[in-house]
Amino acid sequence: MSDSPSAQPDPGGDPLVRLRKVSKQYGKIAAVEPLDLDIYRGDFLAILGPSGCGKTTLLRLIGGFIAPTTGRIEIAGADVTRLAPERRPTNMVFQGYGLFPHMTVRQNIAYGLRIAKVRGAEFDQRIHDIMALVRLEEFAERSTDSLSGGQAQRVALARALVMRPQVLLLDEPLAALDLKLRKEMGEELRRIHRSIGGTFVFVTHDQGEALGLANRIAVMEDGNIVQEGGAEEVYSAPKTRFVSTFVGEANIFSGHREHGTVRLKAGVSIPDSGAAGPVIVVVRPEVIRLDADDAASDVILTGKLIDIIFSGPYVKFKFALDEGQQAVVHSSDLALRRKFSVGETVRIGWSLGDQRVLEDR
Numbered sequence: 001m002s003d004s005p006s007a008q009p010d011p012g013g014d015p016l017v018r019l020r021k022v023s024k025q026y027g028k029i030a031a032v033e034p035l036d037l038d039i040y041r042g043d044f045l046a047i048l049g050p051s052g053c054g055k056t057t058l059l060r061l062i063g064g065f066i067a068p069t070t071g072r073i074e075i076a077g078a079d080v081t082r083l084a085p086e087r088r089p090t091n092m093v094f095q096g097y098g099l100f101p102h103m104t105v106r107q108n109i110a111y112g113l114r115i116a117k118v119r120g121a122e123f124d125q126r127i128h129d130i131m132a133l134v135r136l137e138e139f140a141e142r143s144t145d146s147l148s149g150g151q152a153q154r155v156a157l158a159r160a161l162v163m164r165p166q167v168l169l170l171d172e173p174l175a176a177l178d179l180k181l182r183k184e185m186g187e188e189l190r191r192i193h194r195s196i197g198g199t200f201v202f203v204t205h206d207q208g209e210a211l212g213l214a215n216r217i218a219v220m221e222d223g224n225i226v227q228e229g230g231a232e233e234v235y236s237a238p239k240t241r242f243v244s245t246f247v248g249e250a251n252i253f254s255g256h257r258e259h260g261t262v263r264l265k266a267g268v269s270i271p272d273s274g275a276a277g278p279v280i281v282v283v284r285p286e287v288i289r290l291d292a293d294d295a296a297s298d299v300i301l302t303g304k305l306i307d308i309i310f311s312g313p314y315v316k317f318k319f320a321l322d323e324g325q326q327a328v329v330h331s332s333d334l335a336l337r338r339k340f341s342v343g344e345t346v347r348i349g350w351s352l353g354d355q356r357v358l359e360d361r
């Protein structure tokens, strides 16, 4: 890790990690298709995608645990494509942590430093600092067999961080934890990332985790990175149907675009320039208004309310639209659930600026 106090990514400079046309083929299985990826110093990057899409393979390629079939990997300007993991400025926390059993917490954390022949005062200082950083001091002499999931996760993190990697690679770091612990450890990860000003790359299949932790998200589908960008940008401007539904919830209304107009199956027309052909209109559930009127909403659909689901911080209204499609509306106005009843017909609407029109591929 660099000692820079700033954890702000620096997309203006050269990327710290640069992948070019990197792929991994296992026999006939293309685990990772040829792809490019830039990771900047200070990034907290999430590699997000469903099971089997190639996330772990991509992380292992960056860490050097497997060699790419094609392409080139550079870290800090140097070609590392053929370098072994221990010769790269990276360190990886594996899914399931892979701690050494029968060793104490301190011995686990010290292992890499011993191999690297770090000794004396520096050895002691680094162990001390990292234990404080991940808040493990009181567990130093405990056997790792006796730790809870959250504590084991901290040891795995400390064991990687003590080596001061320029890039920390984390494979599903929170997946083994229960929901409450996952939230706590997520916040811990953010705190640690901020305090050391490091570059973290983590794999997850959980879009909430990706949005909540990362400043940048690379969405993977079938071995490809289908969209990459700022977390907010990926959420608010998804480029494909897959990204719109995988990152957050989305209403997808089918339609056809011609002569600057999208005609939705629901019967309404929306102005939108672009090539003629089938399109989808993507609208997030939280931007749709209930009881919509023409003054506030540019697009209005009529639907039959089929369910009202109380979800804690918001209420979920489900609608059946005339032509067989469904719509979901989220409202943080909890009182609204008493204003509407299942079975009634409701006008729902949104503003043109709140929709994305995408070619239906």
Ligand SMILES: Nc1ncnc2c1ncn2[C@@H]1O[C@H](COP(=O)(O)OP(=O)(O)OP(=O)(O)O)[C@@H](O)[C@H]1O
Pocket: 026, 029, 030, 031, 049, 050, 051, 052, 053, 054, 055, 056, 057, 058, 205
């Ligand atoms: N050593 C291997 N030999 C053969 N096929 C492999 C190997 N490793 C991965 N694959 C295949 O490559 C594809 C991508 O696997 P990978 O483990 O990268 O997915 P993932 O996105 O991490 O999935 P998960 O979310 O389930 O961990 C899968 O189809 C997998 O079966």
Ligand SMILES: [Mg+2]
Pocket: 055, 056, 057
């Ligand atoms: Mg995996």
